[in-house]
Amino acid sequence: MSSGTLFDKVWDLHKVKDLKGGSTQLFIGLHLVHEVTSPQAFSALQEKNLSVLCPERTFATVDHIVPTHNQNRPFSDPLAEEMLYTLEKNCKQHQIKLFNIGSGNQGIVHVIAPEIGLSQPGMTVVCGDSHTSTHGAFGAIAFGIGTSQVRDVLASQTLSLDKLKVRRIWLNGELSNGVFAKDLILHVIQKLGVKGGVGYAYEFAGPAISKLSMEERMTICNMAIEGGARCGYVNPDSKTFNYLKGKTYSPKGETWERAVKWWESLASNRDATYDDEVELEASAISPxxxxxxxxxxxxxxxxxxxxxxxxxxxxxxxxxxxxxxxxxxxxxxxxxxxxxxxxxxxxxxxxxxxxxxxxxxxxxxxxxxxxxxxxxxxxxxxxxxxxxxxxxxxxxxxxxxxxxxxxxxxxxxxxxxxxxxxxxxxxxxxxxxxxxxxxxxxxxxxxxxxxxxxxxxxxxxxxxxxxxxx
Amino acid sequence: MQKFKEFPKGKINNVEGNCILLKGDDIDTDRIIPARYLKCVNFESLGNQVFADDREEKNGLHPFDIKKNSEASILVVNRNFGCGSSREHAPQALMRWGIRAIVGLSFAEIFYGNCLSLGIPCVKMIEKNLIELEQLINSSHQFRCELDLNKEILISHQNSWPIIINQGASQMLLSGHWDATSTLTKANQEINIVKSNLPYLNQFKIKK
Incomplete structure (x- = not known):
């Protein structure tokens, strides 16, 4: 069993209680919502006569169904229009911040949350979308959930989960010219297989990962799920902090100083124990x-x-x-x-x-x-x-x-x-x-x-x- | 699609019904329900659309179109079933078609959790036993089984195979608490304690 990893530390901090049968009730620090996997969750909430527990920790945008040619409303596709209308209605009713088209902050949910500083180290981040693993690039535990779980998070800000094992994927060397983060993660998935990560969180570490920019780290963590790992993460470092500094939702002033200190303490310990370790050579990767x-x-x-x-x-x-x-x-x-x-x-x-x-x-x-x-x-x-x-x-x-x-x-x-x-x-x-x-x-x-x-x-x-x- | 069967509710001790075999590893949720059918604000019409593209390609010969499977409840699959997208539309589509339990070699995690939250057990079998089960399904007109979650076995008229189920999931199904909302919302006090101790929700002031 892993110990001393970022995953362990963040997991322990968010643990609400042990549930019967061995699952954990885990607190969710950031809940991202979009139009495809949320309408049924909001309906279920209504049926159960429940409200959103932490609307201030819930943020929404529209991305899957938006046309990329002409975004004038109403959309020419009535089903797409209905989905956005439903999201607008739900967000309004439950006082959830919606980054709508034309707001200046709309976009793919896994692009916008980092760029406005919502995704931060040490958080648990969920969204009804499997590519939520993206936010692990900041040293968060971030993973995709289904619609019933979206309902659970809306209602309780928690989820019932089984703890994952942790595999460290250590990448030596550095990427050569013309070779990108995408090549690296495709290579990792090719080597470990699409089922290789089932039951694991992937910690991406080593010299080749340290050298990557935050955007490149997001590409890596984004595709952890394609290797079967529900979440992937990179330990936070100065690049993480530099990226976050000055973003809309990033801490400011004295709070910033305290935040960085705490974030630094979250990185996996030198003597952390992993359930599994794999080593690969980044310089050997081609496009x-x-x-x-x-x-x-x-x-x-x-x-x-x-x-x-x-x-x-x-x-x-x-x-x-x-x-x-x-x-x-x-x-x-x-x-x-x-x-x-x-x-x-x-x-x-x-x-x-x-x-x-x-x-x-x-x-x-x-x-x-x-x-x-x-x-x-x-x-x-x-x-x-x-x-x-x-x-x-x-x-x-x-x-x-x-x-x-x-x-x-x-x-x-x-x-x-x-x-x-x-x-x-x-x-x-x-x-x-x-x-x-x-x-x-x-x-x-x-x-x-x-x-x-x-x-x-x-x-x-x-x-x-x-x-x-x- | 089958005529309406009641959706799972309450304690789930067993699932009884005909087996339907779907061969192949890595069957992803885009195949179970193609993305174009996700344009909906409820799940109601998904049963007809399960495996839409695969069924069209097979032109009536897909297991979900073969007449002998029309009443099936227990889906038998291979490895990494349900990989890819987190869309709950996938288990919703299977459930609305008539599936009430899934037996396989392994499952993708998000899909597994989504099934559990609908009261659909996903259980594993060792490969040797699964191959035996597949052969029996293939050689029978209809092959009826009972999945007994208490005894952790899959039983047919003449056979009994052990199944592997995660204990947390088993507990939730047997106790009827697989719809996690009610359990989770009960812990309000504990939730507040965690919330008030999390540095990032409290100006990064670390409580000792």
Whole structure:
């Protein structure tokens, strides 16, 4: 059993009581709400005649269903309009702060909470969305929950949970040029598998992690869930504190000094005990691309699509399913696979540094004829900042569409989607069958720079071969 | 979809019914219920839409469309069932189709918790036994079983296999407290103590 880790410390601080059967009632410090997984929770609250216990610890935004073309109300899709209207009504009734479209703070829930300083070290953070693990980048215990649990948190600010084991994933070295946080996490999932993290929280540590920016750490923690780990985290350090300093919801003045002192004390102890430890070498990672139908089915750009491993019999079925669905063959090089659609955005890679990395490749180049390429900033703030830096014009001049913030084609609950058997180069997080809105649509996950490279060449391309045009 | 069966309520000691087998590892919640069906403010219509894309692809031959399975209650799956998105729409869709228990080799965590909060037990079996169960389901017209949570076994007419269930979950189902809200809201006093001790809710003043 783990002890002395950040996970243990934060867990213990939030423990309300032991429940019968061994589960723990855990206090939740920050509850993020969006339009898709909350309406039924609010209805259930009403049915049970309960109110929201801590509206001041609950914050909402709208992201999944918003159109990225035209966000004028009412939305052209009446179902989407109904969902936002319901969220507005619920937030108003329960006095929950809603970061609505046009507020300057709307965006993908996992982009906005960090950028306004809501996500902080030492918190427990939940949201009815599996990518809540993102907030672990700050040294929080952050995880996704279902709608019944959203109801429980609204009503009691607590959850019934079983404690997770802790696996430390130690990354030596550093990422080489042209290799990004996305490549690192795809590599980790490839090595440990999509089921490898079930029952664990992942602590990402080591020199390669320390060197990452906060936005890069968010990308890593965001995809912990794709490796089966309900939450992933990075111990807080000076980068964490620098990022938080001056943000709207960050502590100020003397409180700030006290906060930093407390945050520093939360990091895993040097002599902490882990349930499991894994060590990987970051400098050995190449730009990584998924070829299959789970985020674990990926290869380095210089590798070929793998054959089935005769020793891993249990994986044969999902490999066969992937070859058939993706229409890709084992032994085929991933580099050069033609793409139809290029999507830059999502809670994984829709932040300013992601857009910058992609813009560096797009600058003074042109999107290949016949390819639909579009950029969806993760939030209104990201959009504003990107425009200030002229990134929108770089993309538009290159032939990308520049959109309004939202989840967009990551899960296609809005007008952005694949058609038929189209294949996308996507900076999002899931390549499941049908994920991007077409039952036969195919997804290749990669870093935003790699997506930009695919857009300008028309096929999967090693971004390291495309130098920025000065 | 089946004709309406009462949803789980109260103490859940056992689930009895026909088994339906769904082969394959890593079946994610996007497949169980594609995202376009999440555009709803209630869960009511989800039963028809369970596995929508997979069923269309299989054109009537998907287990959820095969006639002999039309009354099934116990879903038998393989590894890492329910991975991916946290959408409770996935277990809601399964429940509204008629599923009342799931037996498999392993489950994704959020999905597992979502099922529990609907009163749907997810229980594990060792691989050898699951293969035996799969063979019996495949070779029978309908294969009826009873999942007994007290004895922690799955029993059929001629067989009995041990099942593995998390003790916290088992306790919640057997006592009827799987709908956690009422238990959690009772601890108001303890909740307030934790809240008043948390540095980040108290100006970062550390109480000793």
């Amino acid at each position: 990584t691309v998924t070829w299959g139908i789970t985020p674990g089915q990926s290869v380095g750009i210089d590798e070929c699509i793998p054959e089935k491993n005769p020793l891993e019999i249990n994986d044969h079925q999902i490999y066969d399913e992937a070859y058939a669905y993706m229409n890709l063959q084992p032994g085929q090089s991933i580099e050069g696979v033609p793409v139809d659609v290029c999507f830059i955005g999502s809670c994984t890679n829709g932040r300013l540094s992601d857009l910058k990395a992609a813009a560096e490749i797009a600058k003074d180049r042109k999107v290949c004829k016949g390819i639909k390429a579009f950029v969806v900033p993760g939030s209104e703030k990201v959009s504003k900042e990107a425009k200030r830096e002229g990134l929108d014009n770089i993309f538009i001049n290159a032939g990308f569409e520049w959109r309004e913030p939202g989840c967009s084609m990551c899960l296609a609950m809005n007008p952005d989607r694949l058609e038929g058997t189209q294949i996308s180069a996507s900076s999002s997080n899931r390549n499941f069958k049908g994920r991007q809105g077409s039952a036969k649509g195919r997804t290749l996950l990669m870093s935003p720079a790699m997506v930009a490279a695919a857009a300008v060449t028309g096929h999967v391309t090693d971004v390291r071969k495309l130098k920025a045009i000065q």
